Amino acid sequence: MKPLRVLIVDDSATMRRLIRSILEADRRLEVVAEAGTAREARDAVNAHRPDVMTLDVEMPNMSGLEFLQRVMKHRPMPVVMVSTLTRKGSDVAVEAMALGAVDCVEKPKVGAGSDNFSRLADTVALAARAQVSLSRPVRSKTIPQQNRRFRRICMIGGSTGAVDAIERILQRFPSDCPPTLITQHMPEPFLVSFAARLDPLVQPKVCLAEDGAVLRTGQVMIAPGGEYHLNVTGKAELRVKLHQGPHVSGHRPSVDSMFLSAVGHAPRIVAGILTGMGGDGAIGMKALRDAGAKTLGQSQQTCVVFGMPRVAAEMGGVEEWADLDQVGDALLRLCETPVKMRAT
Incomplete structure (x- = not known):
């Protein structure tokens, strides 16, 4: 070679x-x-x-x-x-x-x-070996539709190439978007800058997640990185739990850690997996889907690196696909679907 x-x-x-x-x-x-x-x-x-x-x-x-x-x-x-x-x-x-x-x-x-x-x-x-395309999706300049009825919580995981992807996705989110959690593989200082960059560019409030914060409509919280995973805890009212512990699936923060923490609430979850190297998120996405969550993967042709979505699909965790310029709308549509709680 x-x-x-x-x-x-x-x-x-x-x-x-x-x-x-x-x-x-x-x-x-x-x-x-x-x-x-x-x-x-x-x-x-x-x-x-x-x-x-x-x-x-x-x-x-x-x-x-x-x-x-x-x-x-x-x-x-x-x-x-x-x-x-x-x-x-x-x-x-x-x-x-x-x-x-x-x-x-x-x-x-x-x-x-x-x-x-x-x-x-x-x-x-x-x-x-990453694929970089000349045709990049056009950034939306329209104000997203508000007053939609979102019934679910949105979780998004990404790595290589997902900085641009997350920005484009959130530009489709209205100010009253579903509660949204994001785990992105980046060093802690970059995550601080990432959240600060996003907040003025999009309609929802964007911030780094804090331990104990309640998941609320119109708020996007990003894993702060460092020594902490971003998990969820609670029953009717879900809260952020910043978990200090070893790497999960090779990463901290880990997409798998976030997804797995929400399995008990799967019927209320929509999980999206974006461009990235490796397989973090695949185990958690499969567990969420099996437990009743809606799941979405970014299409291969619009990924910089089709690693994380590919592994998630191979494990059976991806229910449907969308090109990058449609991922935001697709996640919102899934968050509007009725919640069907499974009998225990």
Whole structure:
């Protein structure tokens, strides 16, 4: 198998050398070019046709975000953002993923060596195999219909590529949307920025989940990450339970942990599984469906990585499918379906 062709874009020659040394130590990867500016990067893309690009978020003359936006418009390709996890950097990285970047890796801090790059080669190799489409769904500019009768609670799980997907889905949600919980695989600082980015962009209130919070109409709560899983607890009135514990299905926060915590309330649940690597969420979605929940998967052709939905489907957890531009409406429609409690 031929190695995957990588373009490194960073304004620091020292950083480019470090990234090259790490990537070239992996037989799956071949660095075909480097660039220190957006203009150089554009020429390198045209000349070398790389399979994947690493891109700094701060570039001279043209920012990394502006260049990323142009790349995704004219020649979409897998891009891994390489940034520092400062407050500002975290915001920029989340914006980059919303623009279509596959993933983000933290730059090593000054004097810290290359330990922070321990997953860089794997991330780049996996990102290179992601499908990135030129035809991206148009963002909705209409105000979602309100005063609908939602009878169920919505749960959404996602990973690689789901930052953009979740934003598009929530833009279809009205201000009185069903209570919604989201578990997205991201480091804790990114989740803070993610929630802060979403809140002013959509009609519902978006925030990081807090332990003990009541699930309410018109509110979207996102797993805060760190050492906590986002679960639900309670009987008639459901509340958030932030569970501190080991990784579940390889992740913390885990989609499986969230889904499994709601199995006892399955007839009141609609569960959606979005683009992402691996199989987190598959076990929980199958258990929810078996117990009476409605379940939905993002279609293969609109996933950046058709991993999590594929595994969930193979296990029998996906009841129906929708393209990304229809997922939001489909989840709302399912939340309107009558709740049929099973006899015990």
